[in-house]
Amino acid sequence: MEPFTTLNAVAAPLDIANIDTDRIIPARFLRQPRSAGYHHWLFHDLREKGGFVLDRPEFKAARILVAAENFGCGSSREGAVWALAGAGLRAWIAPSFGDIFFENSFKNGLLPVILAADKVARLRKLLADKPGSQVTIDLAAQTVAYPDGSLETFDVDPFRKECLLNGWDEIDLTLQHQKAITDYERRHTS
Amino acid sequence: MSQTLYEKIWTAHEVASGPGGRSLLYVDRHLLHDGSFHAFEALRNAGRKVRRPDLCLATPGHYVPTRNRADHIADPMVRGKMEMLIENTGAAGIRHFGMDDARQGIVHVIGPEQGFTQPGVTLVCGDSHTSTHGALGAMAFGIGASEVAHVLATQTLWARRAKTLRINVSGSLAAGVHSKDVILAIIARISAAGGAGHALEYAGPAIRALSMEARLTICNMSIEAGARCGMIAPDDTTYQYLHGRPFAPKGADWDRALARWRQLPSDAAARFDREVDLDGNALVPMVTWGTSPEDALPVNAVVPEAKPDTLHYMGLRPGQPLEGLAVDRVFIGSCTNSRLEDLRIAAAVVKGRKAMIPAMVVPGSGLVKQAAEAEGLDRIFLEAGLEWLAPGCSMCVGMNGDLVDAGLRCASTSNRNFEGRQGKGARTHLMSPAMAAAAAVTGRITDVRRLLSH
Numbered sequence: 001m002e003p004f005t006t007l008n009a010v011a012a013p014l015d016i017a018n019i020d021t022d023r024i025i026p027a028r029f030l031r032q033p034r035s036a037g038y039h040h041w042l043f044h045d046l047r048e049k050g051g052f053v054l055d056r057p058e059f060k061a062a063r064i065l066v067a068a069e070n071f072g073c074g075s076s077r078e079g080a081v082w083a084l085a086g087a088g089l090r091a092w093i094a095p096s097f098g099d100i101f102f103e104n105s106f107k108n109g110l111l112p113v114i115l116a117a118d119k120v121a122r123l124r125k126l127l128a129d130k131p132g133s134q135v136t137i138d139l140a141a142q143t144v145a146y147p148d149g150s151l152e153t154f155d156v157d158p159f160r161k162e163c164l165l166n167g168w169d170e171i172d173l174t175l176q177h178q179k180a181i182t183d184y185e186r187r188h189t190s
Numbered sequence: 191m192s193q194t195l196y197e198k199i200w201t202a203h204e205v206a207s208g209p210g211g212r213s214l215l216y217v218d219r220h221l222l223h224d225g226s227f228h229a230f231e232a233l234r235n236a237g238r239k240v241r242r243p244d245l246c247l248a249t250p251g252h253y254v255p256t257r258n259r260a261d262h263i264a265d266p267m268v269r270g271k272m273e274m275l276i277e278n279t280g281a282a283g284i285r286h287f288g289m290d291d292a293r294q295g296i297v298h299v300i301g302p303e304q305g306f307t308q309p310g311v312t313l314v315c316g317d318s319h320t321s322t323h324g325a326l327g328a329m330a331f332g333i334g335a336s337e338v339a340h341v342l343a344t345q346t347l348w349a350r351r352a353k354t355l356r357i358n359v360s361g362s363l364a365a366g367v368h369s370k371d372v373i374l375a376i377i378a379r380i381s382a383a384g385g386a387g388h389a390l391e392y393a394g395p396a397i398r399a400l401s402m403e404a405r406l407t408i409c410n411m412s413i414e415a416g417a418r419c420g421m422i423a424p425d426d427t428t429y430q431y432l433h434g435r436p437f438a439p440k441g442a443d444w445d446r447a448l449a450r451w452r453q454l455p456s457d458a459a460a461r462f463d464r465e466v467d468l469d470g471n472a473l474v475p476m477v478t479w480g481t482s483p484e485d486a487l488p489v490n491a492v493v494p495e496a497k498p499d500t501l502h503y504m505g506l507r508p509g510q511p512l513e514g515l516a517v518d519r520v521f522i523g524s525c526t527n528s529r530l531e532d533l534r535i536a537a538a539v540v541k542g543r544k545a546m547i548p549a550m551v552v553p554g555s556g557l558v559k560q561a562a563e564a565e566g567l568d569r570i571f572l573e574a575g576l577e578w579l580a581p582g583c584s585m586c587v588g589m590n591g592d593l594v595d596a597g598l599r600c601a602s603t604s605n606r607n608f609e610g611r612q613g614k615g616a617r618t619h620l621m622s623p624a625m626a627a628a629a630a631v632t633g634r635i636t637d638v639r640r641l642l643s644h
Contacts, residue, residue, distance in 0.1 A: 016499075018382055018482045020608045027587045027611070031253065031267040034228060045610045070383040073416065074608060075587075076318040078228065078335040096383055099418045100318055100332055107336035157350070158210040170336075171238065174344045177206045177214055181346055184205045184216050189450075 001109040003167035004139055007091055009063035011135040012053045013124035019067060020074030021101060025083040027075070038079050039086030054087070058131035066124050066135075067094040069117065072101025081108050091137050093144065095120050106160045109167060113137065113144060113154050122146075139164060192457035194354050195423050196389040199329040199454070203312050205346055214346050217245070219306060219328075221297040221315035222284065222338070224250035224271045225589075229316060229338035230278040238343045240282040245345065247306050248279045249287040251296040252589045254582040256552055259289065268590065282342075295555025295581040298322040298525035302406060303555055305435025309424035309451040314341055319525045319605065321412040325405035326432070327424030327454050329389070332413065352419065353463040355388040356456075359396035361471035366639040368535065369404035370527060370603065370622035372396065372468075373411040374476040374486040380466060382484040385417030388464070391456065392422050396470030402431035403531040410526045411605050414483035423455035475638055477512050478607045478620040480504060485607070489513050489625065489637045503609055504617050505597070513635055515619075518598040520549035520576075520630040521612070522623055524586035527603035528554030532623040533562045537570040539627035539641055545575035546633030549626075550592070552584040576630060588613050601629035 029041040046052055053059055065084070071094040072080060081104045084092070090110055095117035097105075105112045115123075126147050127133055133147035139161060144152045163170060193201070206214040226248070233240070240246070253271040255263060263269040272289060279286040287293040293300060298319050301307040309327035314320060316338040323330035333347065341347055357376055377384075390412050397408070405422050412420025429448060432438045439447040474488045480500050487494070493501070493510045501507060506515075522528070522536050533553060551571050553559040559581055562568060568578045585592040586604035588611070594600045596615025603626045607618035619635060628638040 020606070020611075022606070022608045022611045026614070027589050028593070028613075030225075031265075031271070031589060034231075045614055070386070070416065073382060074318065074413075074606060076316055076320075076332040076334050077225070081334070096386055099386060099416065100334055100413075104334035104336065107334060157212070159208055159212050159348070160210070162209070169236075170348065171236070171340050171343050174214065174340065174346060174348070177346075180206045180214070181216070181344065185345075188216060 001167040001169060004090065004109055004111055004164040006136065006138045007063060008134055008136040010059060010061045010132055011064035011066050011127055012059040012062040013127040014053055014065055014067045015124055017068040018070045018073055021072060021077050021080035021098070022074055024072065024080040027077070030077060030079045034082060037086055038083035042083040042087050056131065063088055063090050064135050064137065065089055065092045066120060066127060067092055068120070069095050071097050073098035076100040078104045081105055081110065085110055093120060093123065106164065107170065109164060111137065111139060111164060115144065115152055115154055119152050192459040192461070194456040194460045194462060195327060195391055195421055195454055196329060196352070196354055196419070199310055199312065200351055202310070208348060212348050212350050215312060215349050217314050217341050217345050217347055218311040219313040220246045220341055221301055221313070221320070222246055222248035222279065223252060223297050223317065224254065224275045225252045226316050226338055227271065227274045227278065228335040229342060232335065232339040233342055240284065240342045241345045243283040246284040247301070247304070248275060248284050249294050249297060249300055250275050250289060251583045252587065254289060255590055256579040256582050256584045256592055259580045265591070292556035292560060295558065296525045296528065296583055298410065299528060299554030299558065302326060302402070303435070303557060305432050305438035308432065308438070309428060310454050314347065318413045319410050321418065321420045322406050322410040322525055324412065324419055324421035325402065325409040326428050327421060327451065329419060329421065331418040352389040353387055354391065355385060355417070355464040355466065356391045356393055356462040357466045357468065358394040359392065359468045359470045360394050361396055361469055362399055363396055363470055363473060366475060366624060366642050367473050368622040368624055369400055369407040371473055371476045372470070373408045374478065374483065374620065375473055376468060377411065377415045377483050378486040379468065380415055382414060382482045383416040385412060385415035388417050390415065390417045390420035391462070392420065394470070397422060398425065401531060402427055403529040406529065407526055411483065414605055424451050475622060475625050477625065477635055479506060479512055481607055481609050483605065483607060483620060486620070487512060489635065513637055515635045516599065517601045517619070517629045517634060518547055519594050519600040520547060520626050521585040521600055521602040521604060522550065522626050523552030523554065523584050524604035525554065525583070526605045527623045528552060528558065530558050530561050532603065533558070533567050536623040536627040537567045539624055539638060540574040540576060540631050541570050543574055543631040545630045547630065549576040549630040550579055550585060551576050552579045553581050555581050574631065585612055587611065601626045601635065
């Protein structure tokens with residue numbers, strides 16, 4: 001997996017709460033194999049209305065999405081994460097995320113960042129006021145640098161952080177516990 | 191030390207601990223379905239094997255057709271999904287209930303039905319509604335495709351202990367009020383993100399009084415409150431339900447299991463991180479008006495002020511009464527409400543009446559379908575003009591092509607009213623099977639209690 005260290009990129013604001021995985025990519029497109037490229041249908045129904053933020057020229061190069069509460073709620077379909085990643089996005093910032101989507105992001109070497117709602121709202125406003133502005137996420141330092149130069153820090157699970165920084169495959173890590181798993185299986189009844 | 195049900199199961203499944211307070215948890219049961227192909231592909235690409243095929247159970251639900259089952263599946267994409275599941279489970283030696291097997295169905299219906307789901311186990315599935323299984327006192331949660339691959343390869347999962355939230359529902363439910371109304375009221379109360387980071391435990395007299403099937407409906411929608419996992423302590427209702435099912439322990443094993451299960455309920459002195467109380471006596475039939483399950487209101491309420499986008503999508507204006515709203519389609523089914531009891535409740539409402547609008551009834555499994563037919567429920571639905579179809583997820587998610595057309599309003603017993611969930615532009619109103627049946631025979635959102643009193 002590609003390590004995630006520092007990301008300096010255009011960030012796009014998306015001010016809609018409770019964006020569920022069906023809106024990120026409607027389920028009806030997931031009958032396609034992943035090789036078809038799920039990014040073709042990223043935010044499909046929202047985009048059809050026209051004027052969607054990622055379709056505006058200033059945000060074409062966006063690699064960071066700044067969303068609202070409960071982003072990625074709903075289904076466990078990892079297609080939502082793959083659709084975002086396929087479109088070149090690598091990090092998403094929001095006050096809260098759907099739990100399963102949050103986990104799925106890490107598994108794909110992508111970074112979900114939780115900041116307080118007012119801080120995320122301020123960032124969305126900065127990005128809306130100056131479309132095309134860049135944001136820098138430094139995972140090692142756990143900071144987000146806003147376009148106006150201000151700096152916010154965020155929490156990240158140390159285990160997830162290590163995996164991302166090194167691009168580690170989690171299954172390989174877990175298999176180091178092979179003996180513990182086998183021992184557990186011997187003594188466990190269920 | 192006093193522990194909650196969740197904490198007891200968690201502690202019993204810790205294999206190792208990792209940095210940042212993570213634990214490597216052992217997974218006792220793994221359900222797979224026709225959407226699990228991504229995980230098998232990832233496993234194959236990495237050259238890994240399935241560690242414990244004996245702990246897996248697979249059945250197709252998401253893509254399966256609900257009509258003309260016997261025919262060749264025309265859509266090559268859908269046919270491919272069925273074939274992939276057969277190949278993947280066959281190669282790994284995983285039990286598979288295929289489309290021609292009476293035991294096929296929605297994973298969250300067949301897990302409990304087969305007795306595969308049991309109190310005290312950890313159970314996962316690559317589907318967010320895995321929270322359903324918590325109704326039997328299991329710790330069950332949905333995972334993504336990468337995590338499915340991880341479980342297949344290692345039979346474990348890294349996880350962080352969730353906070354605990356107990357939801358106490360007091361009193362008893364009035365006639366015409368069902369467990370779907372309870373869970374919609376809970377989500378409306380705590381919000382669609384209210385349970386995030388928490389394991390929910392539903393408790394109190396109104397929950398205790400529920401049948402096993404009604405409890406499954408409650409836990410099913412835990413994820414709609416943002417919680418990956420929702421549980422109900424096992425009790426005699428649970429044990430009576432499980433006894434004699436194919437995967438349930440037998441003979442002396444049953445007695446040993448029962449002794450173990452009786453230790454599971456949260457200790458009287460156990461502390462929860464949060465508690466929420468709800469008055470079961472005050473609950474009435476609920477309906478959603480918006481595009482999040484938290485947008486639920488009593489059927490006699492009016493559409494509230496809301497974001498113009500949402501109101502526009504739903505074709506509603508503030509102040510409009512929910513009751514009386516014309517409906518175009520009815521869907522009775524999904525992992526939330528497709529069990530025998532749900533079908534009995536719906537049949538009791540439509541019996542002797544006629545459907546005013548197209549309505550589908552999709553049982554959750556082949557065995558539910560058989561049982562319903564054995565007691566004549568299919569005849570009641572068909573005579574009332576409803577469609578009686580083959581088991582699967584169907585119009586809850588529309589992956590098999592059972593979709594609602596843009597702009598049409600659907601009374602649905604499913605779990606999500608998200609924009610586009612049942613089809614592009616589809617307007618979903620979530621409700622109980624009783625309420626959906628009432629909508630079918632009146633063509634409108636109707637308080638089912640009006641039909642019961644006649």
